[in-house]
Amino acid sequence: MKTSRYLTISSALVLLVASLSMNTWATEAGYGAQNNVSTHNHFALAEQYENLAKEMQAKATEQMEILEHKPRSSFFGKNGQHIKSHIAYKISTFEQAAQDNLEKAAYHKAVAAAQTSPELTDRPAEINKQLNKAKYKANQHSGL
Structure with a gap:
Protein backbone atom coordinates (compact mmCIF):
# COMPACT_ATOMS: atom_id res chain seq x y z
CA MET A 1 0.00 0.00 0.00
CA LYS A 2 2.71 2.47 1.00
CA THR A 3 4.89 1.52 -1.96
CA SER A 4 2.15 2.03 -4.55
CA ARG A 5 1.19 5.35 -2.97
CA TYR A 6 4.83 6.45 -2.96
CA LEU A 7 5.28 5.47 -6.62
CA THR A 8 2.08 7.27 -7.65
CA ILE A 9 3.04 10.49 -5.88
CA SER A 10 6.63 10.43 -7.14
CA SER A 11 5.58 9.78 -10.74
CA ALA A 12 3.05 12.61 -10.54
CA LEU A 13 5.74 14.97 -9.25
CA VAL A 14 8.15 13.93 -12.01
CA LEU A 15 5.50 14.60 -14.67
CA LEU A 16 4.65 17.93 -13.07
CA VAL A 17 8.28 19.07 -13.05
CA ALA A 18 8.77 17.91 -16.63
CA SER A 19 5.70 19.78 -17.86
CA LEU A 20 6.68 22.96 -16.01
CA SER A 21 10.09 23.06 -17.62
CA MET A 22 8.55 22.47 -21.06
CA ASN A 23 6.04 25.28 -20.54
CA THR A 24 8.81 27.68 -19.53
CA TRP A 25 10.82 26.84 -22.63
CA ALA A 26 7.78 27.15 -24.88
CA THR A 27 6.86 30.51 -23.38
CA GLU A 28 10.31 31.95 -24.00
CA ALA A 29 10.30 30.71 -27.59
CA GLY A 30 6.81 32.09 -28.12
CA TYR A 31 7.80 35.46 -26.67
CA GLY A 32 10.67 35.79 -29.13
CA ALA A 33 8.47 34.81 -32.03
CA GLN A 34 5.75 37.19 -30.90
CA ASN A 35 8.13 40.16 -30.84
CA ASN A 36 9.40 39.31 -34.31
CA VAL A 37 6.21 40.19 -36.20
Missing part, protein backbone atom coordinates in the same frame (compact mmCIF):
# COMPACT_ATOMS: atom_id res chain seq x y z
CA SER A 38 7.14 41.25 -39.70
CA THR A 39 5.39 43.43 -42.21
CA HIS A 40 4.48 40.39 -44.22
CA ASN A 41 2.47 39.04 -41.31
CA HIS A 42 0.49 42.27 -41.02
CA PHE A 43 -0.41 42.16 -44.70
CA ALA A 44 -1.48 38.52 -44.31
CA LEU A 45 -3.55 39.36 -41.24
CA ALA A 46 -5.20 42.24 -43.08
CA GLU A 47 -6.14 39.91 -45.94
CA GLN A 48 -7.44 37.33 -43.50
CA TYR A 49 -9.64 39.89 -41.74
CA GLU A 50 -10.94 41.18 -45.07
CA ASN A 51 -11.86 37.64 -46.12
CA LEU A 52 -13.61 37.07 -42.81
CA ALA A 53 -15.53 40.31 -43.29
CA LYS A 54 -16.63 39.19 -46.76
CA GLU A 55 -17.79 35.85 -45.36
CA MET A 56 -19.76 37.55 -42.58
CA GLN A 57 -21.36 39.93 -45.07
CA ALA A 58 -22.29 36.99 -47.31
CA LYS A 59 -23.91 35.22 -44.36
CA ALA A 60 -25.82 38.38 -43.47
CA THR A 61 -27.15 38.77 -47.02
CA GLU A 62 -28.11 35.09 -47.06
CA GLN A 63 -30.13 35.56 -43.87
CA MET A 64 -31.71 38.73 -45.29
CA GLU A 65 -32.84 36.80 -48.36
CA ILE A 66 -34.37 34.14 -46.14
CA LEU A 67 -36.23 36.81 -44.22
CA GLU A 68 -37.39 38.64 -47.37
CA HIS A 69 -38.65 35.54 -49.18
CA LYS A 70 -40.82 34.56 -46.22
CA PRO A 71 -42.75 37.78 -45.53
CA ARG A 72 -45.25 36.32 -43.06
CA SER A 73 -44.36 34.60 -39.86
CA SER A 74 -46.76 31.78 -40.71
CA PHE A 75 -44.14 30.44 -43.13
CA PHE A 76 -41.90 29.75 -40.16
CA GLY A 77 -44.43 27.66 -38.28
CA LYS A 78 -45.78 27.90 -34.77
CA ASN A 79 -42.91 30.02 -33.40
CA GLY A 80 -42.72 32.31 -36.42
CA GLN A 81 -42.21 35.59 -34.58
CA HIS A 82 -39.46 34.09 -32.45
CA ILE A 83 -37.70 32.69 -35.51
CA LYS A 84 -37.97 36.00 -37.38
CA SER A 85 -36.49 37.91 -34.46
CA HIS A 86 -33.71 35.33 -34.17
CA ILE A 87 -32.88 35.74 -37.86
CA ALA A 88 -32.84 39.52 -37.44
CA TYR A 89 -30.46 39.11 -34.49
CA LYS A 90 -28.19 36.86 -36.57
CA ILE A 91 -28.14 39.47 -39.34
CA SER A 92 -27.08 42.22 -36.95
CA THR A 93 -24.45 39.94 -35.41
CA PHE A 94 -22.99 39.09 -38.82
CA GLU A 95 -22.93 42.76 -39.84
CA GLN A 96 -21.21 43.75 -36.59
CA ALA A 97 -18.63 40.99 -37.04
CA ALA A 98 -17.99 42.16 -40.61
CA GLN A 99 -17.49 45.74 -39.39
CA ASP A 100 -15.11 44.62 -36.64
CA ASN A 101 -13.08 42.54 -39.10
CA LEU A 102 -12.83 45.46 -41.53
CA GLU A 103 -11.55 47.70 -38.75
CA LYS A 104 -8.97 45.10 -37.73
CA ALA A 105 -7.89 44.80 -41.37
CA ALA A 106 -7.48 48.57 -41.60
CA TYR A 107 -5.38 48.54 -38.43
CA HIS A 108 -3.06 45.83 -39.75
CA LYS A 109 -2.75 47.62 -43.10
CA ALA A 110 -1.76 50.79 -41.25
CA VAL A 111 0.84 48.90 -39.22
CA ALA A 112 2.27 47.24 -42.33
CA ALA A 113 2.35 50.54 -44.21
CA ALA A 114 4.07 52.21 -41.28
CA GLN A 115 6.73 49.51 -41.24
CA THR A 116 7.41 49.63 -44.98
CA SER A 117 7.11 53.30 -45.85
CA PRO A 118 10.40 55.19 -45.38
CA GLU A 119 8.70 58.58 -45.37
CA LEU A 120 6.46 57.51 -42.49
CA THR A 121 9.33 56.19 -40.40
CA ASP A 122 10.73 59.72 -40.27
CA ARG A 123 7.58 60.86 -38.46
CA PRO A 124 6.97 58.44 -35.58
CA ALA A 125 4.58 60.79 -33.78
CA GLU A 126 2.12 60.72 -36.69
CA ILE A 127 2.39 56.95 -36.97
CA ASN A 128 1.71 56.50 -33.28
CA LYS A 129 -1.27 58.83 -33.52
CA GLN A 130 -2.75 56.82 -36.42
CA LEU A 131 -2.06 53.50 -34.73
CA ASN A 132 -3.58 54.65 -31.46
CA LYS A 133 -6.66 55.86 -33.31
CA ALA A 134 -7.02 52.48 -35.04
CA LYS A 135 -6.46 50.62 -31.75
CA TYR A 136 -9.06 52.79 -30.02
CA LYS A 137 -11.65 52.09 -32.71
CA ALA A 138 -10.90 48.36 -32.67
CA ASN A 139 -11.11 48.20 -28.87
CA GLN A 140 -14.26 50.30 -28.79
CA HIS A 141 -16.10 47.90 -31.07
CA SER A 142 -14.75 44.72 -29.50
CA GLY A 143 -15.82 45.81 -26.02
CA LEU A 144 -12.38 46.06 -24.40
Whole structure:
Protein backbone atom coordinates (compact mmCIF):
# COMPACT_ATOMS: atom_id res chain seq x y z
CA MET A 1 0.00 0.00 0.00
CA LYS A 2 2.71 2.47 1.00
CA THR A 3 4.89 1.52 -1.96
CA SER A 4 2.15 2.03 -4.55
CA ARG A 5 1.19 5.35 -2.97
CA TYR A 6 4.83 6.45 -2.96
CA LEU A 7 5.28 5.47 -6.62
CA THR A 8 2.08 7.27 -7.65
CA ILE A 9 3.04 10.49 -5.88
CA SER A 10 6.63 10.43 -7.14
CA SER A 11 5.58 9.78 -10.74
CA ALA A 12 3.05 12.61 -10.54
CA LEU A 13 5.74 14.97 -9.25
CA VAL A 14 8.15 13.93 -12.01
CA LEU A 15 5.50 14.60 -14.67
CA LEU A 16 4.65 17.93 -13.07
CA VAL A 17 8.28 19.07 -13.05
CA ALA A 18 8.77 17.91 -16.63
CA SER A 19 5.70 19.78 -17.86
CA LEU A 20 6.68 22.96 -16.01
CA SER A 21 10.09 23.06 -17.62
CA MET A 22 8.55 22.47 -21.06
CA ASN A 23 6.04 25.28 -20.54
CA THR A 24 8.81 27.68 -19.53
CA TRP A 25 10.82 26.84 -22.63
CA ALA A 26 7.78 27.15 -24.88
CA THR A 27 6.86 30.51 -23.38
CA GLU A 28 10.31 31.95 -24.00
CA ALA A 29 10.30 30.71 -27.59
CA GLY A 30 6.81 32.09 -28.12
CA TYR A 31 7.80 35.46 -26.67
CA GLY A 32 10.67 35.79 -29.13
CA ALA A 33 8.47 34.81 -32.03
CA GLN A 34 5.75 37.19 -30.90
CA ASN A 35 8.13 40.16 -30.84
CA ASN A 36 9.40 39.31 -34.31
CA VAL A 37 6.21 40.19 -36.20
CA SER A 38 7.14 41.25 -39.70
CA THR A 39 5.39 43.43 -42.21
CA HIS A 40 4.48 40.39 -44.22
CA ASN A 41 2.47 39.04 -41.31
CA HIS A 42 0.49 42.27 -41.02
CA PHE A 43 -0.41 42.16 -44.70
CA ALA A 44 -1.48 38.52 -44.31
CA LEU A 45 -3.55 39.36 -41.24
CA ALA A 46 -5.20 42.24 -43.08
CA GLU A 47 -6.14 39.91 -45.94
CA GLN A 48 -7.44 37.33 -43.50
CA TYR A 49 -9.64 39.89 -41.74
CA GLU A 50 -10.94 41.18 -45.07
CA ASN A 51 -11.86 37.64 -46.12
CA LEU A 52 -13.61 37.07 -42.81
CA ALA A 53 -15.53 40.31 -43.29
CA LYS A 54 -16.63 39.19 -46.76
CA GLU A 55 -17.79 35.85 -45.36
CA MET A 56 -19.76 37.55 -42.58
CA GLN A 57 -21.36 39.93 -45.07
CA ALA A 58 -22.29 36.99 -47.31
CA LYS A 59 -23.91 35.22 -44.36
CA ALA A 60 -25.82 38.38 -43.47
CA THR A 61 -27.15 38.77 -47.02
CA GLU A 62 -28.11 35.09 -47.06
CA GLN A 63 -30.13 35.56 -43.87
CA MET A 64 -31.71 38.73 -45.29
CA GLU A 65 -32.84 36.80 -48.36
CA ILE A 66 -34.37 34.14 -46.14
CA LEU A 67 -36.23 36.81 -44.22
CA GLU A 68 -37.39 38.64 -47.37
CA HIS A 69 -38.65 35.54 -49.18
CA LYS A 70 -40.82 34.56 -46.22
CA PRO A 71 -42.75 37.78 -45.53
CA ARG A 72 -45.25 36.32 -43.06
CA SER A 73 -44.36 34.60 -39.86
CA SER A 74 -46.76 31.78 -40.71
CA PHE A 75 -44.14 30.44 -43.13
CA PHE A 76 -41.90 29.75 -40.16
CA GLY A 77 -44.43 27.66 -38.28
CA LYS A 78 -45.78 27.90 -34.77
CA ASN A 79 -42.91 30.02 -33.40
CA GLY A 80 -42.72 32.31 -36.42
CA GLN A 81 -42.21 35.59 -34.58
CA HIS A 82 -39.46 34.09 -32.45
CA ILE A 83 -37.70 32.69 -35.51
CA LYS A 84 -37.97 36.00 -37.38
CA SER A 85 -36.49 37.91 -34.46
CA HIS A 86 -33.71 35.33 -34.17
CA ILE A 87 -32.88 35.74 -37.86
CA ALA A 88 -32.84 39.52 -37.44
CA TYR A 89 -30.46 39.11 -34.49
CA LYS A 90 -28.19 36.86 -36.57
CA ILE A 91 -28.14 39.47 -39.34
CA SER A 92 -27.08 42.22 -36.95
CA THR A 93 -24.45 39.94 -35.41
CA PHE A 94 -22.99 39.09 -38.82
CA GLU A 95 -22.93 42.76 -39.84
CA GLN A 96 -21.21 43.75 -36.59
CA ALA A 97 -18.63 40.99 -37.04
CA ALA A 98 -17.99 42.16 -40.61
CA GLN A 99 -17.49 45.74 -39.39
CA ASP A 100 -15.11 44.62 -36.64
CA ASN A 101 -13.08 42.54 -39.10
CA LEU A 102 -12.83 45.46 -41.53
CA GLU A 103 -11.55 47.70 -38.75
CA LYS A 104 -8.97 45.10 -37.73
CA ALA A 105 -7.89 44.80 -41.37
CA ALA A 106 -7.48 48.57 -41.60
CA TYR A 107 -5.38 48.54 -38.43
CA HIS A 108 -3.06 45.83 -39.75
CA LYS A 109 -2.75 47.62 -43.10
CA ALA A 110 -1.76 50.79 -41.25
CA VAL A 111 0.84 48.90 -39.22
CA ALA A 112 2.27 47.24 -42.33
CA ALA A 113 2.35 50.54 -44.21
CA ALA A 114 4.07 52.21 -41.28
CA GLN A 115 6.73 49.51 -41.24
CA THR A 116 7.41 49.63 -44.98
CA SER A 117 7.11 53.30 -45.85
CA PRO A 118 10.40 55.19 -45.38
CA GLU A 119 8.70 58.58 -45.37
CA LEU A 120 6.46 57.51 -42.49
CA THR A 121 9.33 56.19 -40.40
CA ASP A 122 10.73 59.72 -40.27
CA ARG A 123 7.58 60.86 -38.46
CA PRO A 124 6.97 58.44 -35.58
CA ALA A 125 4.58 60.79 -33.78
CA GLU A 126 2.12 60.72 -36.69
CA ILE A 127 2.39 56.95 -36.97
CA ASN A 128 1.71 56.50 -33.28
CA LYS A 129 -1.27 58.83 -33.52
CA GLN A 130 -2.75 56.82 -36.42
CA LEU A 131 -2.06 53.50 -34.73
CA ASN A 132 -3.58 54.65 -31.46
CA LYS A 133 -6.66 55.86 -33.31
CA ALA A 134 -7.02 52.48 -35.04
CA LYS A 135 -6.46 50.62 -31.75
CA TYR A 136 -9.06 52.79 -30.02
CA LYS A 137 -11.65 52.09 -32.71
CA ALA A 138 -10.90 48.36 -32.67
CA ASN A 139 -11.11 48.20 -28.87
CA GLN A 140 -14.26 50.30 -28.79
CA HIS A 141 -16.10 47.90 -31.07
CA SER A 142 -14.75 44.72 -29.50
CA GLY A 143 -15.82 45.81 -26.02
CA LEU A 144 -12.38 46.06 -24.40
